[in-house]
Structures are given as C-alpha cells and as structure tokens.
Amino acid sequence: MSDNTMPRNAGDIDALAGEYVLGTLDIETRRDIEQRLPEEGALRAAVERWEKRLQPYTRLAEPIEPPAALWGRIEHTLAHASQDAVVRDTLSPPTGPTWLQALWQNLSLWRGLAVCGLAGMLTLGTLTALKPAQPAAPRFLVVLMTPQHSQAGWVVQASSPRDIELIPTGGFEVPPGKTLEFWTKADDWGGPVSLGLIEPGESRHLSLEHLPPLEENQLFELTLEDAGGSPLDHPTGPIQFIGRAVAL
Amino acid sequence: MAAETDHNTLLMACADGDHQALRAIYTLEGARLLGVVQRIVGDRATAEDLIHDAFVKIWQMAHTFDRERGSGKTWIFSIARHLALNHVRRRHREVTVDDETAERLEATNALAAAAEASDHFDWLGKGELDRCLAELDAERRNCLFHAYVDGYTHQEIATRLERPLGTVKAWIKRSLTALHECLT
Numbered sequence: 001m002s003d004n005t006m007p008r009n010a011g012d013i014d015a016l017a018g019e020y021v022l023g024t025l026d027i028e029t030r031r032d033i034e035q036r037l038p039e040e041g042a043l044r045a046a047v048e049r050w051e052k053r054l055q056p057y058t059r060l061a062e063p064i065e066p067p068a069a070l071w072g073r074i075e076h077t078l079a080h081a082s083q084d085a086v087v088r089d090t091l092s093p094p095t096g097p098t099w100l101q102a103l104w105q106n107l108s109l110w111r112g113l114a115v116c117g118l119a120g121m122l123t124l125g126t127l128t129a130l131k132p133a134q135p136a137a138p139r140f141l142v143v144l145m146t147p148q149h150s151q152a153g154w155v156v157q158a159s160s161p162r163d164i165e166l167i168p169t170g171g172f173e174v175p176p177g178k179t180l181e182f183w184t185k186a187d188d189w190g191g192p193v194s195l196g197l198i199e200p201g202e203s204r205h206l207s208l209e210h211l212p213p214l215e216e217n218q219l220f221e222l223t224l225e226d227a228g229g230s231p232l233d234h235p236t237g238p239i240q241f242i243g244r245a246v247a248l
Numbered sequence: 249m250a251a252e253t254d255h256n257t258l259l260m261a262c263a264d265g266d267h268q269a270l271r272a273i274y275t276l277e278g279a280r281l282l283g284v285v286q287r288i289v290g291d292r293a294t295a296e297d298l299i300h301d302a303f304v305k306i307w308q309m310a311h312t313f314d315r316e317r318g319s320g321k322t323w324i325f326s327i328a329r330h331l332a333l334n335h336v337r338r339r340h341r342e343v344t345v346d347d348e349t350a351e352r353l354e355a356t357n358a359l360a361a362a363a364e365a366s367d368h369f370d371w372l373g374k375g376e377l378d379r380c381l382a383e384l385d386a387e388r389r390n391c392l393f394h395a396y397v398d399g400y401t402h403q404e405i406a407t408r409l410e411r412p413l414g415t416v417k418a419w420i421k422r423s424l425t426a427l428h429e430c431l432t
Contacts, residue, residue, distance in 0.1 A: 018424035022395040027337040048318050055322045056375025060397045061287040063279035074303045
C-alpha cells in the first residue's frame with residue numbers, strides 16, 4: 001500500500017494498524033501512518049491495541065547484552081542535548097529564520113553535532129518541532145560533515161522540497177587548481193546528480209526544478225574536483241563533506 | 249522482571265529530567281531491546297546505533313507517554329522496533345529481494361525444508377494472544393512472526409516459506425482480521 005488514501009471503516013483501520021505494527025508496510029505507507037497518528041484517534045487506538053497484543057512476543061528474539069560502551073554513548077548524547085536546550089532557552093522569543101541562523105552560528109553546537117551524528121540531528125529536529133508553526137519553516141535539514149564525522153562544514157536548509165540553500169558553517173581551503181562540486185542522490189536513484197560548483201564560504205540558493213522533490217535520507221556531498229568540475233556525470237574526486245536529509 | 253508500574257514510573261522520572269531513570273530502563277530492558285532490534289536489522293553495529301537512537305528518543309519523548317493509553321514497557325519496545333523497521337524499510341525500498349538476502353533465505357530454506365508447515369517460532373505461553381494464535385494454521389502464524397520478529401517484508405516471507413507473494417499478503421491480512429475478531 002503506497003497510496004495516500006486511508007481507510008475509514010473500523011475493520012480496515014484495524015488491519016492497517018496491524019500491518020504497521022507487524023512491520024510489513026513499505027516506508028512510504030509507514031511514514032504516512034506516523035504522520036497521521038497524532039491527529040487520528042481511531043488509528044492511534046488501533047495501533048496501540050496491536051502494540052499491546054504483540055509486545056509479549058518480542059521475547060521470541062534472544063536478548064543480546066549490549067557492549068559496555070553503548071550506555072556511555074547515550075549519556076554523551078544526552079549531555080549535548082541539554083546544551084542544545086540551553087541554546088534554545090537563550091533565544092526567546094523564537095523567530096524562525098533568525099532562530100535557525102543563531103543555531104548555524106553556534107560553534108559548540110556544531111561540534112556537538114559532529115560528535116553525536118544522527119542523534120544530534122534528531123535532537124535538532126525535535127527542538128525545531130517545538131517551535132510555533134510557521135508557514136515558511138524549513139522542511140528538511142542536512143548537516144554536511146567530513147567523512148570522519150569530525151567537523152561540520154556546511155548545512156543544507158530546504159524551505160520546500162524544491163528549494164534548498166547551502167550555508168557554510170566553517171572555513172574550507174580549496175587547493176589551487178581545484179574546485180568544490182555539490183552532488184545529491186536519493187536512495188532509489190541510479191547515481192548522483194551534480195548541483196554545480198560551490199565557492200567556499202558563500203551561501204548558495206539552488207532550485208531543484210529539474211529533479212524529483214527532495215526526500216528523507218537523500219544524500220548530499222561536496223567533492224574536490226579539478227577546476228571546472230568533474231569531467232564525467234559522477235564525482236571523480238574525494239568526498240570532503242557528506243550528509244543525509246532529515247525531515248523536520 | 250520488573251513490574252509494569254516500574255516502567256511507567258521510570259518514564260515519568262525521565263520526563264522530569266532524571267538521567268538515572270533512563271539508566272534504569274537501559275539496565276532493565278537494554279539486552280532485550282538490542283535482541284529485538286538486532287533480529288530485525290541483522291547487523292550488530294547498526295543495531296547498537298539504533299538502540300542509541302531509541303534511548304535518545306525515549307528520553308526526549310518521555311513527556312508524551314500517557315499511562316492511560318498503554319504500558320510503559322510496550323511504549324519503549326514500540327519506539328525501538330519502529331526505528332529498526334523504518335531503517336530496514338528505507339534501505340530496501342525495492343520490493344524485490346536482493347541477491348544476498350535471497351541466498352541467505354535459500355540456505356535457511358534448505359535447512360528448514362523438512363520442518364515446513366510446522367511452527368518456526370516457540371510462541372506458546374508468551375501472551376494473551378496465545379488463545380487466538382492457536383486457532384490459526386502453523387504456516388499463517390509463521391507469516392506473522394517472520395514479520396513481527398524478523399522484520400521480513402511480504403516478499404521475504406514469501407521467499408522464506410516458498411509461497412506466492414499474493415498468498416502471503418492475503419494470509420497476513422486475514423490472520424489479522426481473525427485475531428481481531430477472536431479478541432472482540
């Protein structure tokens with residue numbers, strides 16, 4: 001099921017909720033249900049019933065003792081999440097783009113994000129979700145980090161699935177005779193598509209008119225190419241910064 | 249095993265900002281959650297990343313937990329399971345089984361060939377749904393548990409059970425209806 005029409009009769013809602021909890025639905029339908037859960041009481045109640053009925057059978061999976069370091073990672077992320085909360089509290093009242101710009105400029109937050117990776121991004125997503133609804137709020141966020149995840153270099157902010165802005169968060173020295181080229185690839189595309197050459201330190205607004213709408217988990221990367229850009233229809237140089245789109 | 253009330257109380261303490269409460273949930277359920285997630289994603293490093301994300305989410309969402317609407321334990325397991333399911337469904341958007349999975353499933357099939365049409369899961373004695381599950385054929389129960397425990401897609405179940413895709417889809421749908429009717 002990947003259409004957007006949700007069943008209205010109780011039996012169908014129950015069956016859909018059952019398949020959601022079992023896990024057999026495709027990602028689009030899963031996302032659709034997850035978006036509707038907060039508003040649709042009948043669907044939510046059906047999901048909660050199936051969760052309750054089936055939960056005892058999670059015991060069919062053998063327990064696995066987590067490695068000692070795992071709790072440390074969780075605690076580390078929580079510590080940074082608290083710092084993020086402080087950042088949020090200092091920015092009152094929240095004012096949309098300004099609020100986000102302040103986040104972009106907060107170096108300690110970016111260092112935290114670089115360390116925390118996905119979890120950090122989840123945190124930011126949650127914070128953004130706490131803002132009052134604003135019509136022009138960005139719908140996707142991508143943090144482009146060095147492949148070793150040690151430093152965040154750029155952020156992609158998407159105000160719609162067709163309009164993105166590439167914003168530098170730190171300096172980057174392009175060696176002589178080289179240039180940065182910006183690429184993107186969604187999960188089901190055959191290969192990456194060039195979004196053009198990028199000047200370090202400059203924000204760039206890009207329209208994705210000729211591409212499918214931006215989607216969750218879509219890959220973005222900046223590669224170091226010879227001046228003039230990659231001679232082929234795919235990257236030929238090393239990846240400098242890379243990240244995936246997170247829906248906000 | 250801790251009583252239900254413990255999980256509820258711990259979640260409320262998390263909502264109040266008590267790190268030790270989250271630590272207590274981790275101590276109580278970490279191993280079982282990792283087992284559940286590992287079974288779905290099949291890769292240890294990924295499973296550990298997802299458990300990390302699940303506990304961060306439990307921490308951040310604890311204030312939304314409503315004990316009137318269900319148990320804390322169920323809520324905690326749901327968060328971890330759905331993160332794992334979204335992860336594998338996002339990775340394998342295509343309906344077809346990739347070669348590696350097909351190979352793995354074929355090997356499992358060869359081992360299990362003699363046991364076909366018998367139960368693949370030791371499901372009895374786990375929960376209140378037992379009575380209704382007992383009314384289904386073993387093969388239909390296998391469909392449900394390969395989905396719920398292994399995180400298999402319809403296609404993966406069809407390959408595993410050597411049944412047509414349409415049959416598996418219909419079986420699951422009808423089994424859910426039968427379970428629902430049995431319970432009401």
